Amino acid sequence: MWLNQFLILGALLFCIGVYGVLARRNGVMVLMSIELILNSVNINLVAFGAFNGTPVGQVFALFVIAVAAAEVGVGLAIVLLIYRNRTSIDLDAADLLKG
Amino acid sequence: MLAAEAVEAVQVTAENVGWFLRNAWIFPAIPALSFLLIILFGKRLPKKGAEIGITALSVVFACALVAGAQWISHVNAADAAHGTTTEEHGGHHGSEKSLGSLGRGVAAAAEGKDAKHAGAEPVETIWGENWWTIGGIEFSVGTLVDGMAVMMLFVVGLISLLVHVFSTDYVHGDVRYTHYFAFLSLFTASMLLLVLANNLVMFITAWELVGVCSFALIGHWWEEKKNSDAALKAFLTNRVGDMGLLVGMIALFFTAGGGKTFGILDINRAVVGGTVSQTALTVAALCLIAAVMSKSGQFFLHTWLPDAMAGPTPVSALIHAATMVVAGVYMVGRLYPVFFQGLDVAGSSFNVLALVGGLTTLVGGSLAFVQRDIKKVLAYSTVSQLGYMVMALGVGAWTAAMFHLFTHAFFKACLFLGSGSVSHACNHSFDMKYDMGGLRKYMPKTHATFLVGTLALAGLPLLSGFWSKDEILAGTGGLGLSTGANGTYHVMLIMGLATGGMTAAYMTRCYWLTFMGEWRGANSPNAHHGHGGHGGHDDHGHDAHAAHGHDDHGHDSHGHDAHDAHDAHGGLPHESGTRITTPLLILAVMAFLATFTNIPGKFSSYLGIPESWTLRFEHYVEPRADYFPKISHAEFSPALAVLSMVIAAVCAGAAIAYYRKVQSIDPLATEIADGPTTRIPLARAAYRVLENKFYLDHLYTGIIAGATKGPLARATDRFNQQVLDGVVNGAASVSRVAAGGLYTYVDQQVVDGVVNASGAGASEAGGVLRKLQTGRIQAYAGLMFAAAAVLAGIFVLVI
Numbered sequence: 094m095w096l097n098q099f100l101i102l103g104a105l106l107f108c109i110g111v112y113g114v115l116a117r118r119n120g121v122m123v124l125m126s127i128e129l130i131l132n133s134v135n136i137n138l139v140a141f142g143a144f145n146g147t148p149v150g151q152v153f154a155l156f157v158i159a160v161a162a163a164e165v166g167v168g169l170a171i172v173l174l175i176y177r178n179r180t181s182i183d184l185d186a187a188d189l190l191k192g
Numbered sequence: 193m194l195a196a197e198a199v200e201a202v203q204v205t206a207e208n209v210g211w212f213l214r215n216a217w218i219f220p221a222i223p224a225l226s227f228l229l230i231i232l233f234g235k236r237l238p239k240k241g242a243e244i245g246i247t248a249l250s251v252v253f254a255c256a257l258v259a260g261a262q263w264i265s266h267v268n269a270a271d272a273a274h275g276t277t278t279e280e281h282g283g284h285h286g287s288e289k290s291l292g293s294l295g296r297g298v299a300a301a302a303e304g305k306d307a308k309h310a311g312a313e314p315v316e317t318i319w320g321e322n323w324w325t326i327g328g329i330e331f332s333v334g335t336l337v338d339g340m341a342v343m344m345l346f347v348v349g350l351i352s353l354l355v356h357v358f359s360t361d362y363v364h365g366d367v368r369y370t371h372y373f374a375f376l377s378l379f380t381a382s383m384l385l386l387v388l389a390n391n392l393v394m395f396i397t398a399w400e401l402v403g404v405c406s407f408a409l410i411g412h413w414w415e416e417k418k419n420s421d422a423a424l425k426a427f428l429t430n431r432v433g434d435m436g437l438l439v440g441m442i443a444l445f446f447t448a449g450g451g452k453t454f455g456i457l458d459i460n461r462a463v464v465g466g467t468v469s470q471t472a473l474t475v476a477a478l479c480l481i482a483a484v485m486s487k488s489g490q491f492f493l494h495t496w497l498p499d500a501m502a503g504p505t506p507v508s509a510l511i512h513a514a515t516m517v518v519a520g521v522y523m524v525g526r527l528y529p530v531f532f533q534g535l536d537v538a539g540s541s542f543n544v545l546a547l548v549g550g551l552t553t554l555v556g557g558s559l560a561f562v563q564r565d566i567k568k569v570l571a572y573s574t575v576s577q578l579g580y581m582v583m584a585l586g587v588g589a590w591t592a593a594m595f596h597l598f599t600h601a602f603f604k605a606c607l608f609l610g611s612g613s614v615s616h617a618c619n620h621s622f623d624m625k626y627d628m629g630g631l632r633k634y635m636p637k638t639h640a641t642f643l644v645g646t647l648a649l650a651g652l653p654l655l656s657g658f659w660s661k662d663e664i665l666a667g668t669g670g671l672g673l674s675t676g677a678n679g680t681y682h683v684m685l686i687m688g689l690a691t692g693g694m695t696a697a698y699m700t701r702c703y704w705l706t707f708m709g710e711w712r713g714a715n716s717p718n719a720h721h722g723h724g725g726h727g728g729h730d731d732h733g734h735d736a737h738a739a740h741g742h743d744d745h746g747h748d749s750h751g752h753d754a755h756d757a758h759d760a761h762g763g764l765p766h767e768s769g770t771r772i773t774t775p776l777l778i779l780a781v782m783a784f785l786a787t788f789t790n791i792p793g794k795f796s797s798y799l800g801i802p803e804s805w806t807l808r809f810e811h812y813v814e815p816r817a818d819y820f821p822k823i824s825h826a827e828f829s830p831a832l833a834v835l836s837m838v839i840a841a842v843c844a845g846a847a848i849a850y851y852r853k854v855q856s857i858d859p860l861a862t863e864i865a866d867g868p869t870t871r872i873p874l875a876r877a878a879y880r881v882l883e884n885k886f887y888l889d890h891l892y893t894g895i896i897a898g899a900t901k902g903p904l905a906r907a908t909d910r911f912n913q914q915v916l917d918g919v920v921n922g923a924a925s926v927s928r929v930a931a932g933g934l935y936t937y938v939d940q941q942v943v944d945g946v947v948n949a950s951g952a953g954a955s956e957a958g959g960v961l962r963k964l965q966t967g968r969i970q971a972y973a974g975l976m977f978a979a980a981a982v983l984a985g986i987f988v989l990v991i
Contacts (some may be wrong), residue, residue, distance in 0.1 A: 111977055114970065114973050114977075115970055115973060115974050115977070116970075118970075123969075123970075184968065184969055184970060185968060185970075187967075187968075187969070188966060188967030188968050189967060190965065190967035191965060191966055191967030191968075
């Protein structure tokens with residue numbers, strides 16, 4: 094019974110994160126929304142690990158946190174470069190790949 | 193005779209059969225080896241290969257003599273074994289040893305007629321498991337040795353040896369000297385193979401081989417078109433008959449051979465045993481007669497034989513007189529039951545084989561009158577004598593035919609070699625009218641031997657030709673003049689007697705023109721063109737001769753002796769060297785001695801000689817076992833002998849009287865200027881018919897070949913122009929139309945359409961899809977999440 098609450102929490106965080114990624118035009122906000130998605134996954138991993146009585150879920154969550162830190166580092170660097178080129182971090186304006 | 197006794201006799205002797213009879217394969221093997229050696233090494237040897245050929249033939253001849261002696265003892269042993277069981281033959285075996293010492297491979301003994309089945313079985317040796325197997329039928333290789341095979345071994349061995357010796361002088365210095373001797377060896381090997389073949393497949397192989405050798409040797413001087421034409425004519429005419437041999441052979445294979453064997457003995461036994469249908473035998477016999485007609489020069493396929501005289505004279509003596517041309521006669525003798533029963537020889541008075549032979553004797557004899565070329569006279573005479581042999585076989589006189597084959601081989605080879613010797617002396621010409629005459633003074637040895645040959649051929653008693661011819665005439669049983677013959681062939685007897693008269697007359701003419709009177713060569717139109725004196729050409733100049741083609745046969749070359757003689761006599765004829773005269777002497781002696789091999793039975797009472805001295809040839813050569821039909825033998829008829837003698841004497845006398853009269857007017861004349869052939873229209877017409885050889889060559893080349901060739905060529909042309917070209921043109925236009933259609937419809941529309949459509953499709957798809965590429969990261973992310981949601985939905989719902 095207690096597993097569902099964590100899964101519902103993870104699902105809510107995921108949905109908020111997806112909304113943020115799709116709807117926010119600010120690049121930093123999109124990166125933060127990605128963090129939300131990743132952390133919703135972390136909640137799921139830890140919940141399932143605890144539920145099964147194994148530390149594997151928590152170890153995997155630690156890996157995800159490490160990778161998410163690197164990802165945010167790269168993401169913020171990209172955003173910084175976009176800002177230097179355009180003096181804006183509005184993602185809608187960055188459409189050079191438009192077909 | 194009880195069959196069991198005969199079988200017993202055979203078993204007694206079979207273990208003691210002589211080595212040469214059981215291993216007869218050496219006879220063809222030795223000259224075949226000689227052929228290879230001459231071809232490979234001949235040119236490097238001091239005598240250019242002739243020594244190999246002569247050595248090989250000497251060995252063959254020596255072996256043939258031994259084989260003959262062994263065959264005689266084989267027959268004697270069978271007789272002796274037989275004699276212990278029956279009394280009536282007890283007393284006839286005493287003097288046979290001394291007869292064997294006559295020095296010939298084939299002699300004879302004892303009364304043949306009563307001793308039926310007392311003789312020896314043939315020696316059959318099959319070596320090798322099989323030659324090849326096809327359709328489950330095994331074709332074996334083997335030898336069949338019986339009396340007639342041994343007789344032929346002797347004849348071929350002797351004459352081939354003598355011809356080899358003769359040739360060393362006669363073709364001395366020839367361009368293709370080595371090649372010539374190689375082919376002589378190959379021919380001898382093939383002929384011996386033919387003689388010894390124990391089945392028909394081997395037989396036809398050897399038959400074709402001798403044909404090829406004949407072709408090669410007739411065309412020995414192929415630089416002249418005339419010679420190569422003659423070679424081709426011989427080969428092609430023989431092909432006509434070979435077809436008959438092939439068909440007849442296959443017919444025998446399926447009837448008498450039961451579809452299992454080509455073996456000559458098996459076929460003969462089946463025929464004698466009466467298990468083969470009469471119709472099949474008649475068909476086979478008629479097909480085989482075609483083969484006899486071509487190979488043995490029978491009317492109306494004989495035309496190649498006189499033309500074959502284009503070859504060197506020794507070749508004519510060996511191949512076209514003594515051995516190869518009798519292959520057809522030998523074949524009939526070998527398969528005699530087929531002919532004897534297939535043509536109903538016994539008790540009849542007419543059959544095809546006898547008719548062919550009888551016509552041939554007349555045709556050959558009459559054509560020999562109008563020839564100016566001495567070799568052509570002898571060639572037509574050979575045709576005529578071969579006709580005698582075939583006629584004898586046709587009337588059932590098997591032994592007479594074989595005996596005539598035997599005697600004819602010697603005296604005709606003697607005559608041919610004699611004509612070679614004569615031409616050697618007369619500017620290499622064979623023209624009796626212009627280049628000969630009076631040669632008896634210059635060439636005593638050649639003259640003597642030629643005279644013996646002429647007399648033997650013309651039928652002088654005591655010489656062999658008379659006896660063999662007389663036996664044939666008696667064998668016809670015609671006109672009630674002889675007793676004991678198989679049938680009553682009146683027409684054949686008349687033909688034979690008429691030919692006997694003609695033979696005497698044309699041989700007198702030939703002899704007279706060549707040897708009597710005065711030498712005409714000095715005034716000859718043939719004599720001096722291109723020669724520039726006889727000393728002028730040396731032994732190595734003969735390729736030049738061949739290239740100039742300065743006379744009819746003239747590539748024969750002189751030895752050094754001959755040149756000396758030429759120089760000494762200033763162009764007069766001269767006697768030939770010993771290598772030419774010795775073979776002549778031997779053959780003349782044989783033409784005389786052969787008489788004694790078959791003295792008629794009645795002479796034992798006339799002259800008091802032992803009965804076992806008579807009819808030896810018949811005793812040893814004629815098979816008496818179960819593979820030979822029971823033929824009856826005609827008795828010697830004094831009336832018939834006298835009649836044929838008188839006819840020959842009258843005709844020869846008339847010819848002599850004619851030429852004496854001619855030469856009493858002018859010693860150099862050869863005919864009366866205003867003779868019957870110029871005065872009487874009928875005689876003139878007859879002469880013209882003969883001169884044109886009964887228009888047979890016109891018939892073949894002009895009418896048959898011409899009538900076939902022209903329309904055939906036109907039809908072929910039309911076929912070519914209309915059918916073949918039409919097909920080709922049609923195919924081309926069809927393919928042009930098809931190609932056009934292909935281009936317009938398939939290439940332009942289908943292929944290009946597909947290419948264009950795929951381009952256009954890609955372009956439009958791109959136009960549609962480019963709207964997806966917004967370049968906005970969030971649009972991509974939205975798509976990604978949507979796709980992930982769809983996939984997750986599928987994952988959850990479906991799986």
